[in-house]
Amino acid sequence: MAVKEMTSKELHARIDAGDSVFILDVRNPNDFEDWKIEGKTLRQVNIPYFDFLEEDEAVYNQLPKETEIVVVCAKGGSAQMVAEQLDEKGYSTSVLEGGMLSWSQFYHPVTVSTGEDMKLIQLNRLAKGCLSYMVISGGEALVVDANRHIEEYMALAKRENVKIAHIIDTHLHADHISGGAALAQETGATYYLSSSEMQGSTALPYEPLEQHETLKIGSVNAKVLAVPTPGHTPGSTSVLIDDRFLLSGDTIFVGGLGRPDLGGKAREWAQSLYDTVFKTVAALSDDVLVLPTHFADIKEINENGYVGATLGAIRASNEVMRNEDREAFTEKVAGASGATPPNFEEIVGINRGEIQVTAEQATDLEIGPNRCAVHHS
Amino acid sequence: MNADLIVDAKGLSCPMPIVRAKKGIDSLxxxxxxxxxxxxxxxxxxxxxxxxxxxxxxxxxxxDNGVYRFFVKKA
Known part of the structure; x- marks a missing residue:
């Protein structure tokens, strides 16, 4: 038998189809604990590749003979070595091509809604827990919160036969590098971001989002409203489409609220978040579907294959959305925010256009999980 | 620091540095x-x-300038 290569897309398709997939992750236990492939029906063990260098048969005890084993490492090299070794012992193996590096660059598009006037697609970058959106109407597209692999959006636009005309970042991202400005440059689209997020930086060309309350996509009037929802950052803006879909950025997640502490002014920003939740968002109906920019847990992917929940469901499952006590709210959201996203200060600088990095440096900076949600239950 | 064995794994990518290290240590x-x-x-x-x-x-x-140097004593 030979060791097969499996692309991230193939691996995802199998996990998505509910096939039984067995992953052997051969990275360092620390790296594995910090960040790994997740899936609802996944079986997974972590045995570092260097354990396979010792002639100790015990390492094989945890591995099934009857199931194909997908071997995963950081970039593919160690997984190949281990897979070959397993192959010689009669195991059926394949290697995740490009390892976690490739997994971190895999985007899965899912159509959330499709109608005569408008189509809404969520692009899920699973490894990072990053979600971005394409709103299509009348031959044009609006892209919201594009990640840095802009070819994904261009390919999707091509498949949908539409022209990308508008690009919005709901806020200045701290956990991943934005593709907004680069995508705008490549496509000739307009890039919008709330100007308060730039703090005076003029390194990137952008259109102040606060000067565009409504946007027109194509010839058809899908109603696109830019709603200021400060809190996670002062210029955080949500995009309300047809009064039915709220692209909420990092303001509201399926599992809670965006953390207000990344600017070093947690209590102050928490006040803005309070007003956003109990004034602006309170005015929206329970039926509005909230589509955030991140998810914290694979379980947030719903039965339709996308991450999102109605505002009613989110209100019902998050006590912090119901208790109007301002002081208690502040304590809760400003208090327990946990570890900051890795390299967030540098990423913010890049997204403001103040720091330039190579693709390789960008990859290193982004490695690891997302940490933008407040983890409170 | 004096070493009994010097293993050069410069320019090699994962898993080769550890494979070389394992071979090296085994010979000591x-x-x-x-x-x-x-x-x-x-x-x-x-x-x-x-x-x-x-x-x-x-x-x-x-x-040192992008080169990582490890000194390991065999148990």
């Missing part, structure tokens, strides 16, 4: 010291994991 007697040089950043964490796993002793670790 208990108490002898191996010096390993690598340029693969990803190997640094892995190297520490491997040392821990094998029970050898990391005497010193240094970085």
């Amino acid at each position: 007697q208990s108490g002898q010291v191996m010096q390993l040089e690598a340029t693969d950043k990803g190997s640094v964490n892995d190297f520490q994991g491997w040392i821990k796993q094998t029970g050898n002793e990391m005497l010193k670790m240094e970085e």
Whole structure:
């Protein structure tokens, strides 16, 4: 038998189809604990590749003979070595091509809604827990919160036969590098971001989002409203489409609220978040579907294959959305925010256009999980 | 620091630095010291994991212009 290569897309398709997939992750236990492939029906063990260098048969005890084993490492090299070794012992193996590096660059598009006037697609970058959106109407597209692999959006636009005309970042991202400005440059689209997020930086060309309350996509009037929802950052803006879909950025997640502490002014920003939740968002109906920019847990992917929940469901499952006590709210959201996203200060600088990095440096900076949600239950 | 064996793994990517390290250590007697040089950043964490796993002793670790140098005493 030979060791097969499996692309991230193939691996995802199998996990998505509910096939039984067995992953052997051969990275360092620390790296594995910090960040790994997740899936609802996944079986997974972590045995570092260097354990396979010792002639100790015990390492094989945890591995099934009857199931194909997908071997995963950081970039593919160690997984190949281990897979070959397993192959010689009669195991059926394949290697995740490009390892976690490739997994971190895999985007899965899912159509959330499709109608005569408008189509809404969520692009899920699973490894990072990053979600971005394409709103299509009348031959044009609006892209919201594009990640840095802009070819994904261009390919999707091509498949949908539409022209990308508008690009919005709901806020200045701290956990991943934005593709907004680069995508705008490549496509000739307009890039919008709330100007308060730039703090005076003029390194990137952008259109102040606060000067565009409504946007027109194509010839058809899908109603696109830019709603200021400060809190996670002062210029955080949500995009309300047809009064039915709220692209909420990092303001509201399926599992809670965006953390207000990344600017070093947690209590102050928490006040803005309070007003956003109990004034602006309170005015929206329970039926509005909230589509955030991140998810914290694979379980947030719903039965339709996308991450999102109605505002009613989110209100019902998050006590912090119901208790109007301002002081208690502040304590809760400003208090327990946990570890900051890795390299967030540098990423913010890049997204403001103040720091330039190579693709390789960008990859290193982004490695690891997302940490933008407040983890409170 | 004096080493009994110098292993050059510069320019090699994962898993080769650890494979070379394993071969190197296997050729030594208990108490002898191996010096390993690598340029693969990803190997640094892995190297520490491997040392821990094998029970050898990391005497010193240094970085010099992108070259990581490890001194390991065989258990």
